Amino acid sequence: MYVYLYDNYLNNKKFHSVLKSIEIRLVDYGIAGKILRLNNYIDVKPVIEDEIKRGAKNVVIVGNDRTFGHVLSRGATCDCVFGFLPIGPDNTIAEVLGIPEGIAAADVLARRRKEKLDVGWFNNRFFVSQLHVPPAKVRVVYDERFQVTTPFKMEVVVCNFQPFYWKKSKKDNEEFVVHPQDSKLEAFLRPLTKAGWFGYNYEDPSIFPFEEMEIIGDGPFVVEADGKTTKEVKVKIRLAKNKITMIVGRDRKF
Amino acid sequence: MIFQRKSPVEVVEEVVEETLVEVQPSDDNIDTVVGPSVNVEGDFASEGNIVVKGTVTGSVHTSKNLIVEPGAKIVANVRAGNASISGEVRGNMKVREFVELTATAKIVGDIEAQTIAMEAGALLYGKVLMPGLESGEPSRRTGRSRRGEDGSQESGA
DSSP, X not given: OEEEEEOGGGGSGGGHHHHHHHHHHHHHHTOOOEEEEOOTTOOHHHHHHHHHHTTOOEEEEEEOHHHHHHHHHHHTTSSXXXXXXXXXXXXXXXXXXXXXXXXXXXXXXXXXXXXXXXXXXXXXXXXXXXXXXXXXXXXXXXXXXXXXXXSSEEEEEEESSSOEEEOSBTTOOOOEEEOOOTXXXXXXXXXXXXXXXXXXXXXXXXXXXXXXXXEEEEEEEEEEETTXXXXXEEEEEEEEEEEEEEEOOTTOOO | OHHHHHHHHHHHHXXXXXXXXHHHHHTSOOOEEEOTTOEEEEEEEESSOEEESSEXXXXXXXXXXXXXXXXXXXXXXXXXXXXXXXXXXXXXXXEEEEEEEOTTOEEESOEEOSEEEEOTTOEEEEEXXXXXXXXXXXXXXXXXXXXXXXXXXXXXX
């Protein structure tokens, strides 16, 4: 049995036609199921567990990167197969998973090509898309073997599924992109060499693949993970291997 | 006519093969990059390629390629599969296959490698050991005077 978790923004009229056509395609394939609409105040984990008790085997996330992060950061431990139907803007994770946008995603879902995926774990919480520390005075210790420091403030981005887009400076027209791989977390460290009223300047990023790392700050620093922002002094990040089973496309990037 | 038609196709295939061969090495997954103002301290080990643009202190170990860019500094013993050095290395280097020292390279320490290419202008202060030569001519290693005559075992600048 399938359960579909729709994001709140899909109530917007402009998505109705896409949703209708996807729902028709799902009925054709015989994989239509219960539809639940999410909002910011719903804790997804008990919702999914309830549905699993009622016999659900597959939970399909319908939305964008934010929805994907919102559901899986809480529901990663649930014993079910996850699917993803990307609709609307801000869908970078779908590309990594090889799932096309719109109605073609229903075909991928019907093919049921399952893969076990890794998720990130930090301070007793999962993150699936990206963890971001805005420029702060921090040092990073990798696998308790070596530490990385810089005299400048440092921005740290840890990518799991979401690609990392970056620019060298505000005026820079060229945008760089780094695609993450599975089975590893990638940390991008960028020292902020200049910041002021008239723009900023970042150095070329340092890239470190790792399985465990610690970010230690001189003071409290901001951490954004899957759309949630907290302040921490020390963050320990680990890779939880083969944590979620996901239906992926043939053109996935791992 | 048939032969004339076939030949351009063959040429195109050859060109495609050549480009593929050229692309593959540059497409190597660059796994670890140490940025220009970044300082790494400790046992720095990676299973993939390492590109150093900043400073590394401690030890460096990779089974694949190590690239030290101009301006970069390594104060550490280095073990790598292949190495291309354009920056400064203070420490002994043990490379499994090939070492390339470009014109801007500065090495203070011994180098042990299968093959070494050294561009004019590269600075080296230390011993160069090539295991192939040892196994090929074992009798020459015994006499100190003979090693002096050869002059191939040590080099300095």
